[in-house]
Amino acid sequence: MRLLFPFLAIILAACGNQPASPAFHAEGRPDLLSDWGMVSVRDGHLVLSDGVEPYDLNTPLFTDHAGKLRTIWMPEGTSATYREGQVLDFPIGTVITKTFYYPVDGDGHVLRGDQGLLVSDSPETLDLERVRLVETRLLVHREDGWVALPYVWNEDESDAQLMRAGYSETLTLAEAGGTIRDIHYLVPNVNQCAGCHATNNTTRALSPIGPAARHLNRDYAYAGGVENQLSHLIARGYLTGAPDPDLAPRAAVWNNPDIPLDQRARAYLDINCAHCHNPVGPADTSGLHLNFDAPVSPNLGLCKPPIAAGPGSGGLRFDIVPGNPEDSIFIYRMASTRGDVMMPELGRSLTHHEGVALISEWIAGLEGGCN
Known part of the structure; x- marks a missing residue:
């Protein structure tokens, strides 16, 4: 019997190193981020599962200098539809994730994650030796509308736990020039999510904010090479009805001095x-x-x-x-x-x-x- 435990441990470790499979939960609130299978920890990296597409925005929301890895997944055979001036019309079953992280230095301080610091040798992944994962937020499109679920990463960065009541912690930020200051980082509770994502005060229904064509119309360094995000989503079968990127709206990059x-x-x-x-x-x-x-x-x-x-x-x-x-x-x-x-x-x-x-x-x- 004693020999059985090491054997089982090897099997479980090997299974834990396999790619996760995305899963849409039509109801309930899964306790762990891994239950969704959108991202997983493998070989010391946070990686995306098959079919999960990363994306970025021309100008992102400021969140205490956190870096953000954004993803979209849709059930096979479904796609989003282009809407002029609005967020894309996503099908039931869509899961959008946003993982907040900070690069780290050798002294345990976090660094600005919104300044393009190298956090992995491979696109679409995060090297956990170089970053501190904080949280991953999910927006899930169910039959009765969008649901927001915040997950907080555990200390060993093996998984993230659902925190419906929110969460807070203090991080120490090291800035250029040697300045050290605290970040009182707050993970919103499920009700606070509506403070931003209930964009219509009459219906109070939740909605994504970032994935509108004007914000997505930019290049992204995918694992297969640099490509315009709208073109990539169309080729992937994740977007229909969108104009050519040259004809589509494009939001300005806020810190590009070449733009008016x-x-x-x-x-x-x-x-x-x-x-x-x-x-x-x-x-x-x-x-x-x-x-x-x-x-x-x-x-x-x-x-x-x-x-x-x-x-x-x-x-x-x-x-x-x-x-x-x-x-x-x-x-x-x-x-x-x-x-x-x-x-x-x-x-x-x-x-x-x-x-x-x-x-x-x-x-x-x-x-x-x-x-």
């Missing part, structure tokens, strides 16, 4: 703010519309007084004062880390100084004034 400032600023506001600040969003009563196609008007914040902002106004009179970022509520709230002041109010504990600088430069270049 106005386009970069609007793309940044679109991805970071417009899920709430749109004509039908959770912040509809604010009258502030920051979606990519909102016209330049008071609804974009120009000379617009705040509505019920409380301490969020900072004693300032207008959301945006053209030519004067220092007098604009936008900049005051973006720069703050106070819970009752900062915007966005979820998803960060740090100030995105580069984002603040971008929007400040944009406001400084706007013409006009407020009486």
